[in-house]
Amino acid sequence: MTASARLLIVGPQGSGKGTQGVRIASAFGIPVVSTGDIFRANIKGGTALGAQVSEITARGDLVPDELTSEIVRDRLSQDDASSGFLLDGYPRNAVQVGHLDEFLGARGDALDAVILLDVPREESIKRLSVRAKEEGRGG
DSSP, rough: OOOOOEEEEETTTSSSHHHHHHHHHHHHTOOEHHHHHHHHHHHHTOOOHHHHHHHHHHHOOOOOOOHHHHHHHHHHHGGGGGTTTESOOOSSSHHHHHHHHHHHHHHOOOOOOOHHHHHHHHHHHHHHHHHHHHHTTOO
């Protein structure tokens, strides 16, 4: 039986959001909605969105809030997210929070919970360093 849950997971880089998010989403039978994963999949798939995101990030810019929010709205409108979702990497700022509130409010929904992964800065840095070495990034 699938439970209904609209969740947001937050924490610093290296706090385990991806790992814990997958576990939590699996327990509730809901999809993880990660903007980073959506962007990377579109870039890898050579989609128009991927080309647009690639061009923006190649300049060293962040993907604009409206485009990011549009992508999230589209993903949350898909059937597998109808009974809930776990957001990872969105919203990142007050503008995106407003977009999410507006979208959910128009559907008569709201977030059920925000999960904060509070990890000491030193631990996050250690985890990111290990990840960089494992993935062959940096020195």
